[in-house]
Amino acid sequence: MATRKLPAPSKHAGAPPAPIELSPGDVVGERWRIVRQIGEGGSAVIYEAVHRNGRVGALKVLRPILSNDARARERFLAEARIANEVGHPSIVSVFDDDVLEDGRPYLVLELLEGESLHDRLARLPDQKMDALEACELGVRLCDLLDAVHGRGVIHRDLKPDNLFLTNEGQLKLLDFGIARAETVSRVFPTMTGVVLGTLGYMAREQARGDLDSIDRRTDVWGVGALLYRVITGKRVHQSESSNAELFAAMETPPAKVRVLAPEVPERIARVIDKALEQTMACRWGSALEMRDALELAIRHERLMRTAPPSWPGLEEEIAPPTNAAEPRRLRVELKALAFVSGIALGMIAAASWFGLT
Structure with a gap:
C-alpha cells in the first residue's frame, strides 16, 4: 500500500x-x-x-x-x-x-469492536427488544448518566446510534458533540432558539430551542425516548415528515407505551411514560431516580413470572412508584417479598419431593 x-x-x-x-x-x-x-x-x-x-x-x-x-x-x-x-x-x-x-x-x-444499538435492533424481529432486556440496558445507561451528570454535563443526544455494545458486553456512550456543560469553565457556544438534537429523541425544551431550560431531566427524557423506541419499535412522535415530528415534539404529549405495545408490563410502561412527561417537573428528577424505578419494575416483573399463580394479593402489594420518594422504600418491600416468595417456592418443592402434596 x-x-x-x-x-x-x-x-x-x-x-x-x-x-x-x-x-x-x-x-x-x-x-x-x-x-x-x-x-x-x-x-x-x-x-x-x-x-x-x-x-x-x-x-x-x-x-x-x-x-x-x-x-x-x-x-x-x-x-x-x-x-x-x-x-x-x-x-x-x-x-x-x-x-x-x-x-x-x-x-x-x-477503536471499539462490536455494534451500535441501532445495528443490534436492525437484526431483531420487528426491530425491537424484549421489555426486560431493554430495561436492563436502561439501568446501565442511567448509571452511566448519573456519572456524566455528576460532572455537570448533559449529553442531549441519546439515541440508538450513540450507544455501542462491545463484543465483551460493555455499554459505551458515544458522541458528546452537542453535549452541554453546566459549569461556566466548560461551556461552549450555543444560541437560544437553535434546535440541537435528533428528531424522535428530543425533549420538548430541545425542540423549542429553549437551551436555558435544559438540565439532567432532558437526558432523563432521552432515556425514556430510547426505551420507547427499543420496546415499541417506533420513535416518540414518529411522523411522515420532519416538520410534523418537530411540531409534535414541541406541542403533543407522547402516546403511552401500552397504547403502542399492550404486551409491555404495566410497571415498566409507567416508568417510561413518567420519563417522557412534557413538563420537566413531572419527570423523574434524575437518572438515579429513574434507575431505581427501572430496577424495581424489573424485579416486580421477574417476581410475577416466578411466584405461584395463587399468591394472594401480590399485584396489590407491589404498587408501582408514583413519586420520587417511593423507589427506595419499594425496593425494601420487593426484597422482602422476593425472600418470602423464595421460601414458599422452596417449601412447595420440598413437599413435592417428599410426596407430601
Missing part, C-alpha cells in the same frame, strides 16, 4: 487550502496511518488508523462543509474535552487531536 505523508497545516495567512481527501495509506500528523473508512455522520467521517507505535484508533475528521463554522469546530473539539473530563470507562476515550493541512480538526478515539 502506498503511503502519502500529509504535511502539517501552514501557519502563513492566505486562501484556505482545498479539502484533503483521506485515503488508505495516508499518514496524518506524521504519526497516524489511515487504514480504511469505518463510518460517517452528518458532521464527521471516521477512519481506522494506526499510530507509528502500533496503537490502533478511530480517527474522526470534521466534514469540509463545517470547517469554517466556528461553532461546529468548537463543539467538535469540546467532545474530546468533555469525554476525557468525565473519565468514565463507559465513555469512549479521546487520546489525540490535531489539525489537518486544510485546517479541519480531527480527534483520535479508542
Whole structure:
C-alpha cells in the first residue's frame, strides 16, 4: 500500500487550502496511518488508523462543509474535552487531536469492536427488544448518566446510534458533540432558539430551542425516548415528515407505551411514560431516580413470572412508584417479598419431593 505523508497545516495567512481527501495509506500528523473508512455522520467521517507505535484508533475528521463554522469546530473539539473530563470507562476515550493541512480538526478515539444499538435492533424481529432486556440496558445507561451528570454535563443526544455494545458486553456512550456543560469553565457556544438534537429523541425544551431550560431531566427524557423506541419499535412522535415530528415534539404529549405495545408490563410502561412527561417537573428528577424505578419494575416483573399463580394479593402489594420518594422504600418491600416468595417456592418443592402434596 502506498503511503502519502500529509504535511502539517501552514501557519502563513492566505486562501484556505482545498479539502484533503483521506485515503488508505495516508499518514496524518506524521504519526497516524489511515487504514480504511469505518463510518460517517452528518458532521464527521471516521477512519481506522494506526499510530507509528502500533496503537490502533478511530480517527474522526470534521466534514469540509463545517470547517469554517466556528461553532461546529468548537463543539467538535469540546467532545474530546468533555469525554476525557468525565473519565468514565463507559465513555469512549479521546487520546489525540490535531489539525489537518486544510485546517479541519480531527480527534483520535479508542477503536471499539462490536455494534451500535441501532445495528443490534436492525437484526431483531420487528426491530425491537424484549421489555426486560431493554430495561436492563436502561439501568446501565442511567448509571452511566448519573456519572456524566455528576460532572455537570448533559449529553442531549441519546439515541440508538450513540450507544455501542462491545463484543465483551460493555455499554459505551458515544458522541458528546452537542453535549452541554453546566459549569461556566466548560461551556461552549450555543444560541437560544437553535434546535440541537435528533428528531424522535428530543425533549420538548430541545425542540423549542429553549437551551436555558435544559438540565439532567432532558437526558432523563432521552432515556425514556430510547426505551420507547427499543420496546415499541417506533420513535416518540414518529411522523411522515420532519416538520410534523418537530411540531409534535414541541406541542403533543407522547402516546403511552401500552397504547403502542399492550404486551409491555404495566410497571415498566409507567416508568417510561413518567420519563417522557412534557413538563420537566413531572419527570423523574434524575437518572438515579429513574434507575431505581427501572430496577424495581424489573424485579416486580421477574417476581410475577416466578411466584405461584395463587399468591394472594401480590399485584396489590407491589404498587408501582408514583413519586420520587417511593423507589427506595419499594425496593425494601420487593426484597422482602422476593425472600418470602423464595421460601414458599422452596417449601412447595420440598413437599413435592417428599410426596407430601
